[in-house]
Amino acid sequence: MLHLYHADHSTCSQKVRFCMAEKGLEFSENKIDLALKEQLEPAYLKINPNGVIPTLIHDGNIIIDSSVICEYLEEVFPEIPLSPSTALGRAQMRKWMRYIEEVPTSAVRFPSFNMAFLPRFDGLTDQQFIEQQADVRPLRNGFFRRMGRNGFVDEDIEASFEQITKTTSRMEQALADGPWLLGEIYTLADIIIAPLIDRMADLGLSYLWNDDCPRVNDWFIRIQARPAFDKAFYIGSRLTEFIEIRPWSRHEHE
């Protein structure tokens, strides 16, 4: 039995939902309210000490970290394969996965917070923000401290945009060899980067690559055409469906 702790709009949750949908796996669920910091409650921290989502429970065993969960599902449910069959091919896939974690996964958080999530901190003083929002996070305390309650400075946002265009340039180059990042084979690398591209598009930021990366645009159309896509990115998964999006520049707030 598979049980997922996740949130509709969390990109890391979407990575795992998309992987499960491709494999035709059903799951029961706990939806975590990130605005209420439910992922930081003691009972949840006991199963996921990083205080982030998603977490998968499989037959009573706890598996954390979205890319680790995807590789686990790949090993336990190999019937619909989403990775190459050779060690070298898997290394090429994992090279992408590590890059996706280090560069775009981290980069999309910056505009996401400035444009969508800052109102969560309305009414807090700077000191309250540090104590109640930043320092309580086991993994992301530094990120929250840097953001502050007024959001990231323009320089940080521009650096994150640069990381995104670096990523899409690299994708554009890889996609010369086939419909997917590894060529003919559709893999976890395509799956875990899809929610990040989707998020940037949702925020209206796809202009960062649209003109320069025709192959990325075609790849994204192919991704969205997969039956599993709609299953993972159901209605309610996009920020624009329930949050008023603001400009990315740092802004004073209530």
Next chain:
Amino acid sequence: MLHLYHADHSTCSQKVRFCMAEKGLEFSENKIDLALKEQLEPAYLKINPNGVIPTLIHDGNIIIDSSVICEYLEEVFPEIPLSPSTALGRAQMRKWMRYIEEVPTSAVRFPSFNMAFLPRFDGLTDQQFIEQQADVRPLRNGFFRRMGRNGFVDEDIEASFEQITKTTSRMEQALADGPWLLGEIYTLADIIIAPLIDRMADLGLSYLWNDDCPRVNDWFIRIQARPAFDKAFYIGSRLTEFIEIRPWSRHEHE
């Protein structure tokens, strides 16, 4: 045939050397001079577009990213296993590997640069530093920009120390169940965190955990007692052997 592009003192190179030594694998090598930015030369960027070391060449195939290389070696040379035999066990190992990449691998770079590598930038103006040292790096340009030629501010260093103590606390807790991070089994998780602990000790910073983490201290003694350890951490692998270590506080330089 195995060929490694690496540097004696690079912690990510040490991860791979340690893994290969445990498996009894011999390799030929190219030593990369990081001070001369040899990892950013066009010929090297062609094999490793991230412009970082190490890179492994195996029978003509290129494998990059230290943790990807270790998992590749694990799959191709399974005779001496360094990972659990079950999918669940491997997920536990990879959970540690992802945490090690996100938290301590990143954290040890901050004191390493302030205490050892800043003199590389002597004589550069701020503008020259940005152009010649920061923006030429495909992966670490943001890190270098933040550092600047005078090093990281105390706040950044203290945040990195906090990440280190979080890591050693987590290790201390895990080590209650056995001699290694996953209990009875010695794995890639132990191997890839060892160079980070070793670096912190080399910089004289092991006081950050010494008093609070007796199990980590014992674990490190066990690690150092492994025959493979000396093979990977040969003379010349420690910064204190060839660089004058300075205090970690930000300092004006030439």
